[in-house]
Amino acid sequence: MKVTGLEIDDDQVVARDGGFLAIRRVHLRNRRDDGSLSPQYLCDFAVRPYGLDAVVVVIWRRAGGHIEVLVRDALRPPLSLGRPADRQTIPDVRTYLHLTELVAGILESSDHGLEGLRHRAAEEVHEEAGYTVEPASVVTLGAASFPSPGSLAEKFHFVAVELAPDAPHSPPAGDGSPMEEGALTRWLDLDRALEMCVSGEIEDLKTEVGLRRFADHLREE
Numbered sequence: 182m183k184v185t186g187l188e189i190d191d192d193q194v195v196a197r198d199g200g201f202l203a204i205r206r207v208h209l210r211n212r213r214d215d216g217s218l219s220p221q222y223l224c225d226f227a228v229r230p231y232g233l234d235a236v237v238v239v240i241w242r243r244a245g246g247h248i249e250v251l252v253r254d255a256l257r258p259p260l261s262l263g264r265p266a267d268r269q270t271i272p273d274v275r276t277y278l279h280l281t282e283l284v285a286g287i288l289e290s291s292d293h294g295l296e297g298l299r300h301r302a303a304e305e306v307h308e309e310a311g312y313t314v315e316p317a318s319v320v321t322l323g324a325a326s327f328p329s330p331g332s333l334a335e336k337f338h339f340v341a342v343e344l345a346p347d348a349p350h351s352p353p354a355g356d357g358s359p360m361e362e363g364a365l366t367r368w369l370d371l372d373r374a375l376e377m378c379v380s381g382e383i384e385d386l387k388t389e390v391g392l393r394r395f396a397d398h399l400r401e402e
Contacts, residue, residue, distance in 0.1 A: 186212040202227050232287035236302045237387050239341040239395040248371040254279045255364045282385040284309045302340050311353040314342050322394035339391045
């Protein structure tokens with residue numbers, strides 16, 4: 182039996198109410214290669230009122246013969262509120278008010294093609310890290326990837342940009358939302374950052390993938 186397509190019986194967006202995310206609820210059936218249809222089933226996944234994909238930026242610099250990467254400790258209420266202890270298979274010792282991540286942001290509807298990707302990356306570097314970079318200096322790190330295909334249609338586009346060791350810096354402006362309050366940036370040695378991904382000191386998957394893509398990029402260079 183092979184599934185060749187989908188038949189949609191009902192399609193609606195629920196629980197938006199002006200928030201950052203909504204649920205698209207679809208009742209559908211599988212169309213099979215023998216012409217039959219499966220029983221109807223429900224598929225829920227998260228959608229945004231704007232934007233679809235995201236850009237993940239490895240900001241890096243050369244420092245004393247080493248490669249350093251910039252990470253950001255950002256407020257993450259879903260992790261703090263959405264992991265009750267009685268539902269964890271292996272208990273977490275952390276409360277996850279903040280999470281260490283690479284700079285990242287949602288691609289907007291005005292961002293088109295590689296030029297748009299580079300533009301958005303440069304905007305996020307300025308907004309979240311306080312550095313000004315030229316979009317043309319942003320390099321891509323391989324193909325985009327789906328982070329959670331069971332619940333999101335979003336793809337992550339991984340890129341990198343090099344800063345001069347003496348690049349001017351200003352306090353990150355953020356996007357004006359309380360969600361951005363208290364975010365801190367810091368520089369880590371690349372090898373140390375990768376070790377932290379394995380040890381669990383860094384637990385953000387897009388950050389580990391971005392750092393490993395970047396390390397591969399350096400070896401190829």
